[in-house]
Amino acid sequence: MKNLIYLGLSFLLILSSCKKAETDLLIDAIKNGHGKKVKVCHQAGKGKINITEINANALASHLAHGDFVLDADGDGYSAIGACSGTKDDCNDNDASINPGATEICGDGKDNNCNGLIDENCDPDFVIFNIRNNAGTIVAPWDADVLLTENGTGDGFLYSTPRAGQKVGYGTDFFDGQKLNSIQSVNWTLIAGNSGIVPYLNIWVTDGLGNYAVISSENNYVGTNFSTRAEWKIFEYGSSKTNFDWLFDSGTGARDGAQYLTLNGSRVNLSQLSDRIVIGDPGSYPSTNVGTGAPRGGYGFNLIWGDTQANFVLKSGQIGGLTITASGVVHTAQN
Numbered sequence: 001m002k003n004l005i006y007l008g009l010s011f012l013l014i015l016s017s018c019k020k021a022e023t024d025l026l027i028d029a030i031k032n033g034h035g036k037k038v039k040v041c042h043q044a045g046k047g048k049i050n051i052t053e054i055n056a057n058a059l060a061s062h063l064a065h066g067d068f069v070l071d072a073d074g075d076g077y078s079a080i081g082a083c084s085g086t087k088d089d090c091n092d093n094d095a096s097i098n099p100g101a102t103e104i105c106g107d108g109k110d111n112n113c114n115g116l117i118d119e120n121c122d123p124d125f126v127i128f129n130i131r132n133n134a135g136t137i138v139a140p141w142d143a144d145v146l147l148t149e150n151g152t153g154d155g156f157l158y159s160t161p162r163a164g165q166k167v168g169y170g171t172d173f174f175d176g177q178k179l180n181s182i183q184s185v186n187w188t189l190i191a192g193n194s195g196i197v198p199y200l201n202i203w204v205t206d207g208l209g210n211y212a213v214i215s216s217e218n219n220y221v222g223t224n225f226s227t228r229a230e231w232k233i234f235e236y237g238s239s240k241t242n243f244d245w246l247f248d249s250g251t252g253a254r255d256g257a258q259y260l261t262l263n264g265s266r267v268n269l270s271q272l273s274d275r276i277v278i279g280d281p282g283s284y285p286s287t288n289v290g291t292g293a294p295r296g297g298y299g300f301n302l303i304w305g306d307t308q309a310n311f312v313l314k315s316g317q318i319g320g321l322t323i324t325a326s327g328v329v330h331t332a333q334n
């Protein structure tokens with residue numbers, strides 16, 4: 001008896017999950033009439049179910065006596081609990097969702113039916129060395145430079161005890177995205193001096209050979225990048241003075257304190273052209289690119305260390321790194 005009730009309940013469940021797609025099939029059948037075939041799980045009486053191929057225009061009467069379509073969305077995977085087929089389509093009303101699909105980030109769906117929505121859609125940051133205290137960008141690095149990623153991949157432990165040392169924590173996850181889609185960056189200080197924060201450095205390009213690092217050096221954490229007008233510019237491509245290429249119109253320039261300006265005023269990120277995307281140049285032209293530029297091959301970087309003595313003997317740890325872009329909060333992960 002218990003089994004019968006269970007069977008009945010599962011059957012009702014399957015029926016209701018098939019409802020929308022079956023309605024579509026019905027509309028299809030009415031439109032196309034004869035000729036089209038549909039496979040159904042046919043109620044043959046006494047609890048027996050057969051798979052039967054029927055004419056589409058007979059679908060309505062079959063559904064009326066309890067038959068149901070076993071692959072209603074036609075993606076080649078039958079619904080969980082279906083009478084035949086793979087029986088593992090976690091959404092038989094959506095052909096883009098099945099166990100053979102690739103997970104699509106940001107659509108709010110479990111595309112590949114593994115029980116997780118939008119998994120592996122967050123950035124994996126990695127640590128890298130930029131420069132030792134002699135100002136050179138090649139190994140051997142100073143033995144006392146420290147940059148160790150947190151176990152969960154959400155931040156790092158750092159120490160740059162000598163002037164000139166510089167290390168980075170970067171990701172290529174955002175490469176190709178518009179710079180003006182980045183809305184905020186958040187992290188928490190786990191240990192160390194709260195008065196000094198890692199630089200936020202973002203490589204950008206117009207796709208036409210111009211490159212720059214757009215940088216925030218002060219307390220950018222948790223601020224709104226579409227209103228915050230404190231962005232410096234470094235490591236330019238073809239020119240150190242003409243920054244018109246970053247904007248749709250107007251005069252782009254760099255003021256005396258290294259801030260990026262448009263028509264004489266310091267800019268926020270929303271003022272940059274949609275053409276400007278995040279992207280590391282990969283190889284670095286010797287002209288106009290300093291030894292302090294991030295060199296990990298990553299467009300989006302947190303940088304620790306400097307040429308200046310103000311970073312000497314400073315060490316600490318950050319964690320809980322998140323980046324909000326186009327309304328989605330991304331958590332740094334391994």
Ligand SMILES: [Ca+2]
Nearest residue numbers: 071075077089
């Ligand atoms: Ca299906």
Ligand SMILES: [Ca+2]
Nearest residue numbers: 091092094097
């Ligand atoms: Ca499906």
Ligand SMILES: [Ca+2]
Nearest residue numbers: 110112114116
């Ligand atoms: Ca999934």
Ligand SMILES: [Ca+2]
Nearest residue numbers: 104109111118
């Ligand atoms: Ca998805």
